[in-house]
Amino acid sequence: MLRLSGITKTYPTPQGPLRVLDSVDLELAAGESLALMGESGSGKSTLLHLAAGLDLPDSGSVELDGQRLSALSEPARASLRRHRLGLVFQQFHLVPSLSVRDNLTLQARLAGRDDRAWTDHLLARLGLDGLDDRYPEQLSGGQQQRLAIGRALAPRPQLLLADEPTGNLDEAVADQVLALLQTLIDESGCALLVVTHSTRVAAPMGRRLRLARGRLLEPGR
Numbered sequence: 001m002l003r004l005s006g007i008t009k010t011y012p013t014p015q016g017p018l019r020v021l022d023s024v025d026l027e028l029a030a031g032e033s034l035a036l037m038g039e040s041g042s043g044k045s046t047l048l049h050l051a052a053g054l055d056l057p058d059s060g061s062v063e064l065d066g067q068r069l070s071a072l073s074e075p076a077r078a079s080l081r082r083h084r085l086g087l088v089f090q091q092f093h094l095v096p097s098l099s100v101r102d103n104l105t106l107q108a109r110l111a112g113r114d115d116r117a118w119t120d121h122l123l124a125r126l127g128l129d130g131l132d133d134r135y136p137e138q139l140s141g142g143q144q145q146r147l148a149i150g151r152a153l154a155p156r157p158q159l160l161l162a163d164e165p166t167g168n169l170d171e172a173v174a175d176q177v178l179a180l181l182q183t184l185i186d187e188s189g190c191a192l193l194v195v196t197h198s199t200r201v202a203a204p205m206g207r208r209l210r211l212a213r214g215r216l217l218e219p220g221r
């Protein structure tokens with residue numbers, strides 16, 4: 001499903017080049033869940049951006065469903081993202097001028113996969129049924145985050161990439177959102193790569209890896 005091979009990424013900084021990822025290998029099979037942990041600045045978001053083809057590595061390859069991202073044009077990578085990936089960030093990035101339902105279906109429509117029954121199911125699952133006509137500013141933080149998760153899952157992606165999906169929520173709401181995310185992932189058979197500082201978020205994932213000094217390690221090493 002997702003394969004990163006020998007990924008190296010260096011950023012230029014005033015102090016000289018900063019090597020954030022150093023020959024990183026990672027494979028994620030269909031339906032698998034993986035938590036990527038590590039200290040602030042260890043390169044977790046960088047890895048997630050590379051996995052999504054939002055940025056390209058200096059060397060090494062990222063393959064999504066057997067397609068090498070660096071061999072694709074930017075529009076082709078955007079199309080692949082639209083059809084295969086769901087993205088959830090700590091900032092919800094909802095569209096303020098669109099209703100709850102339209103926010104939820106936006107990505108699905110762009111991917112040509114707007115399925116009313118699945119949308120209704122998601123709205124109910126997310127506890128947002130009855131709120132279809134509201135706008136994001138009329139929702140609580142937890143509701144907005146649930147909507148962002150629903151939007152990512154609406155086109156039925158094969159892989160969900162989530163960067164601190166509960167980072168903006170208090171613990172009780174975060175637990176609810178997390179349980180929901182897990183249920184929806186199980187229902188849809190989607191693989192999940194979640195970047196998190198939180199051991200609570202990481203605990204239920206099938207695998208946990210830690211990024212340190214540019215390398216991926218098993219936890220505890």
Ligand SMILES: Nc1ncnc2c1ncn2[C@@H]1O[C@H](COP(=O)(O)OP(=O)(O)OP(=O)(O)O)[C@@H](O)[C@H]1O
Binds near residue numbers: 013020042044047
């Ligand atoms: N565009 C950039 N230019 C220069 N340095 C960058 C750039 N993007 C990230 N960095 C640096 O690369 C390192 C890794 O950043 P990254 O955001 O991937 O870390 P992270 O593990 O996700 O951190 P956090 O947990 O704080 O979000 C940091 O030292 C950061 O300052």
